[in-house]
Amino acid sequence: MAVNLYDHANELEKALxxxxxxxxxxxxxxxxxNDESANQLFQNFRDIQxxxxxxxxxxxxxxxxEVEQAQKVAALVQQHEKIARLMxxxxxxxxxxxxxxxxIMKPLEELYGSVQQ
Structure with missing residues (x-):
């Protein structure tokens, strides 16, 4: 009997x-x-990334x-308590x-052997 993998994927989504x-x-x-300054800093960080x-x-x-700018913004983000907790x-x-x-990948690994990354 065939299994509908998408039904199981949808169940996993609900569980997540x-x-x-x-x-x-x-x-x-x-x-x-909901924190304007945190949100602005976080969005700036995401845009740079x-x-x-x-x-x-x-x-x-x-x-x-660009590397230095990214490092500066990353440092600011890490020092912001709310953003640090989010991260x-x-x-x-x-x-x-x-x-x-x-x-999920276990059956394929068993079939083909462990794939080195």
Whole structure:
């Protein structure tokens, strides 16, 4: 009997939304979003990250000035209590997703052997 993987994926999505990790992440995100100065700093940080990633992916050079600007903003972000808590919650959620990905990939690893990254 065939299994509908999408039904299971939708169940996993629902479970993720109810997980402690997601609920904490949402709470921390809302705290940053509702604090104008924190939100502005966080958005600036995200914009700089995105710009640098896009440059890197397109093979463009990242200047020393851009690196220094990114480091300064990252330092400010890490010193902001609300943003630091949000980033910790993001890290925890990311670890959960990595763990789930390992579980999902297990049948393929068993079939093909462990894939080296």
């Amino acid at each position: 939304r109810q997980s402690d990790e997601y609920l904490l992440l949402k709470k921390m995100y809302d705290e940053v979003n 995105l710009q640098l990633q896009q440059k890197q992916m397109s093979g463009m050079e990242i200047s020393q000035e 910790e919650a993001e890290q925890r959620m990311s670890m959960v997703i990595q763990d789930l990905n390992k579980v």
